[in-house]
Amino acid sequence: MRTIQTSDIIDAVAKMCVSSNTELPADVRAKLEKAMAEETSPSAKEVLRQLLENADLAFDTKLPLCQDCGLAVYFVEVGDEVRIEGGNLRDAINEGTRKGYADGYLRKSACDPLSRANTGDGTPAVIHFDFVPGDKLKISYMAKGGGAENMSRVTMLAPAQGWEGIKKFVINRVAEAGPNPCPPTVIGVGIGGTFEHAAKIAKRGLLRKLDDVHPDPDIAAKEKELEDAINALGIGPMGLGGKTTVLGVKITMEPCHLASLPLAVNVQCHSQRHEEVIL
């Protein structure tokens, strides 16, 4: 057994919250630069130029990239040879979130769903645990802004609808969302599992790098097919028209019930803020 102290977890999580919200990931920057080079519409180019200037400014000033520093979402892989010492793992992640959102002057956006009273410290975080072989603890953080998250949907298709039905639903969702989620977006697609699992894997797919290629060539081809079709919609950066409506589409597929075809579309904004730490 390997022992990991909760104090180390708290520090690592806090640091990750701050850096994720102030430093645009390199793969996202590269995609935005590529998009700017390819766009021909002046307004589309101007939006992308502003986003790149914003990223430079955030890096230099340590201001958040976006005022919506998101609800903190974590995917945690706990090695079965890991023992947590000094407290509870969930509490430690929440404490790290509290610290990071305070230290980084990040906006606290967690509130009661009905009274709308703000919890005041950015917690509770949404935490998904998974148990894996080994003696490591991997914590992936995602800042999930409300504007993009609100455009996400889960649906239960009939098995007969198949890939064509999936494709139509995903493209329609992006079309209906239009300018609302801060395009160019990144689209996580979860296919299979159950009602709640489809949503979870759709979001987990957003942890992948934008420039990676899915190891399954069939799924990789489907990601490309969706990306091209969505970009053909012409919504463009901020909905002002243009070639770049999505920076990437990430599909995660898992087996489902023989009566079902669960489908989830998780929309993420152009900032695509996420980071991971391995302890």
Add this chain to the structure above:
Amino acid sequence: MAEYRLNTPLTDEDIAQLKAGDVVFLTGTIYSARDAAHKKLVDLLDAGKELPFDLKGAAIYYVGPSPAPPGRPIGAAGPTTSYRMDSYAPRLYSLGLKATIGKGKRDAATRQAMQDYTAVYFGATGGAGALLSNSIVESTVIAFDELGPEAIREMKVEDFPLLVINDSHGGELYAVPDRKAAGIE
């Protein structure tokens, strides 16, 4: 597409000249208000009470900024998605509000209200929170402090970069999704 430099308070003449696609650099005083603040504003109106700021010629920015770090008047301050304020916007436009600032589509009633009351909807670049904060030189909470990020702030802006999305003549800038090109029609 024209470029304008406008000052608050905004007049009917300022607004009537604007067309969807025009660029506007706004200078003066604007007010932050988003979901919870709008509900409170409308509750005040229903109760026949005075609002914390004068709507006449005013511009409301749909923003919930991040906290101001030391040495800066405000944190990151980009627009939030506007459709959530659509249930309140026509009433506020009818009482003299001249401009709202946000991102994303407005509903039919809100677009109609802009025509009826000579008002406009400006877009600011979503997610450019650090960049846009540079145009905000002062910020003071004037109401609903308890709402935290959603409190109403009086903000002084200089050359705040905006794009006319919906003008007062029924014009709209957003692209219509080409479903045919995407192969779903």
